[in-house]
Amino acid sequence: MRTAVVLLAVIVVTAAPAFAQITPCSAVNDPSSRAKILLDDIVSEASLQNLLQTLTSRLDANLLQVRTELGVQLKVLPCANRRPTGPSDFNRTTVNELNVRGVLMEIWGATTAVKDQQGRPLNEASIGYVIIPVRLDELQQQTAPGAFVIPHRAQPSTVVDDLFKLVDQAGRLGAYARLAVGSRSLRARQWDEARKQLCAAEAEFTKLKVPSDADAALIKYAKQLAGDTVTRARADAQYSGFLKQEGVALSCS
Numbered sequence: 001m002r003t004a005v006v007l008l009a010v011i012v013v014t015a016a017p018a019f020a021q022i023t024p025c026s027a028v029n030d031p032s033s034r035a036k037i038l039l040d041d042i043v044s045e046a047s048l049q050n051l052l053q054t055l056t057s058r059l060d061a062n063l064l065q066v067r068t069e070l071g072v073q074l075k076v077l078p079c080a081n082r083r084p085t086g087p088s089d090f091n092r093t094t095v096n097e098l099n100v101r102g103v104l105m106e107i108w109g110a111t112t113a114v115k116d117q118q119g120r121p122l123n124e125a126s127i128g129y130v131i132i133p134v135r136l137d138e139l140q141q142q143t144a145p146g147a148f149v150i151p152h153r154a155q156p157s158t159v160v161d162d163l164f165k166l167v168d169q170a171g172r173l174g175a176y177a178r179l180a181v182g183s184r185s186l187r188a189r190q191w192d193e194a195r196k197q198l199c200a201a202e203a204e205f206t207k208l209k210v211p212s213d214a215d216a217a218l219i220k221y222a223k224q225l226a227g228d229t230v231t232r233a234r235a236d237a238q239y240s241g242f243l244k245q246e247g248v249a250l251s252c253s
């Protein structure tokens with residue numbers, strides 16, 4: 001389980017004490033210069049261990065695809081025993097530390113057996129995401145969400161097929177990863193790379209069949225940053241790239 005790799009962590013069903021803190025991840029100290037994606041423990045009840053292994057393997061495969069398609073050197077690192085209780089665990093101090101150490105995204109997850117209002121058994125899986133550059137903006141400016149959880153419930157008889165729909169979201173993972181790379185590149189004044197990744201993120205978001213509320217907000221964020229990239233590039237006297245050409249519009253389209 002812990003050898004599986006990330007992007008993106010999940011909601012633990014039992015409430016944590018107010019003073020609880022997530023376990024530090026020693027993997028962030030990896031000396032590699034590549035950007036990092038952290039994969040936390042996927043929390044599961046004992047009865048769902050087989051499902052847990054399957055979900056973990058599927059996440060690992062999707063993240064491998066994301067790294068290949070992104071065209072950016074990424075390193076996916078597992079964080080043993082790290083179990084966030086939710087987005088609120090990622091406060092300014094925690095996010096700043098992750099950002100300084102080159103972390104682009106963190107993912108956590110949980111599976112649990114629950115019952116509906118009629119007492120019928122269900123299986124529930126949740127996947128949590130923290131997009132570090134976006135979370136930094138959220139904590140400073142209250143813009144698009146940078147940390148959120150996407151839940152899914154399924155009948156036990158169809159849980160494998162239905163939960164695969166939750167984790168088989170390379171498109172969503174790709175959109176989040178591109179948005180993180182684009183936002184970080186913008187901060188570093190790498191205008192061409194920022195524009196490329198932000199427009200690619202926008203395109204990935206528009207392909208999602210069932211976008212979440214967070215996705216809807218993030219596509220607006222991607223569009224805004226893509227336009228900001230062009231404006232700032234044109235104002236940069238040291239930049240002479242293609243973004244200064246008259247035919248380049250603020251919008252990606």
